[in-house]
Amino acid sequence: MSNMSYPCHMELYEPDMAAVPVTTVLSALGDDARLAIVRELHRDGERCCGTFDLGLAKATRSHHLKVLREAGITHTRIEGTSRFVSLRRDEIERRYPGLLDAVLGVKQGTAH
Amino acid sequence: MSNMSYPCHMELYEPDMAAVPVTTVLSALGDDARLAIVRELHRDGERCCGTFDLGLAKATRSHHLKVLREAGITHTRIEGTSRFVSLRRDEIERRYPGLLDAVLGVKQGTAH
Numbered sequence: 001m002s003n004m005s006y007p008c009h010m011e012l013y014e015p016d017m018a019a020v021p022v023t024t025v026l027s028a029l030g031d032d033a034r035l036a037i038v039r040e041l042h043r044d045g046e047r048c049c050g051t052f053d054l055g056l057a058k059a060t061r062s063h064h065l066k067v068l069r070e071a072g073i074t075h076t077r078i079e080g081t082s083r084f085v086s087l088r089r090d091e092i093e094r095r096y097p098g099l100l101d102a103v104l105g106v107k108q109g110t111a112h
Numbered sequence: 113m114s115n116m117s118y119p120c121h122m123e124l125y126e127p128d129m130a131a132v133p134v135t136t137v138l139s140a141l142g143d144d145a146r147l148a149i150v151r152e153l154h155r156d157g158e159r160c161c162g163t164f165d166l167g168l169a170k171a172t173r174s175h176h177l178k179v180l181r182e183a184g185i186t187h188t189r190i191e192g193t194s195r196f197v198s199l200r201r202d203e204i205e206r207r208y209p210g211l212l213d214a215v216l217g218v219k220q221g222t223a224h
Binding site: 028097 | 138142208214215217
């Protein structure tokens with residue numbers, strides 16, 4: 001076992017949106033917990049991972065955040081021992097125009 | 113075992129779109145085979161179940177068609193021993209405006 005700490009500027013895998021199939025985005029969004037996270041990020045902007053109050057175990061929350069990140073939906077910024085998550089809104093909009101707004105019900109002005 | 117045939121006008125379960133959560137629609141669409149079916153229905157209109165050439169076993173195809181139907185995405189019409197499937201386009205559009213067009217890439221004029 002090594003006692004080496006993680007590098008300060010560890011980066012987490014985030015795909016190029018051009019390489020993300022629409023089915024990957026849809027299946028990532030097609031889950032109640034993950035869509036709740038996306039709604040909070042849409043409403044609040046960047047959030048510290050620990051501040052999502054979803055009634056989930058930490059490991060479950062981490063799993064959902066990983067699915068969102070690997071589907072190109074979120075960006076994760078590491079600062080010290082904290083992780084901050086935000087939506088990759090502009091990139092999603094360029095790749096799949098109208099999708100995020102339709103999913104979040106932005107157009108019709110009511111949340112689904 | 114009974115030799116009774118199925119009733120001529122057997123109806124398959126199709127939900128009221130008002131009762132279908134957006135996550136159910138998204139996870140139904142978030143699969144390559146199911147999205148391929150939806151693209152064919154979008155392009156061709158109503159199709160007989162047996163005419164989808166997806167390289168799938170019949171049971172697998174039936175499973176995917178059931179997921180789409182139960183998510184409110186397709187309507188199934190039974191005629192004799194055949195089943196005809198179509199998109200519930202107008203109902204989906206009313207419930208989730210812009211979603212289907214965004215998923216199919218209709219707005220940007222290119223398929224995803």
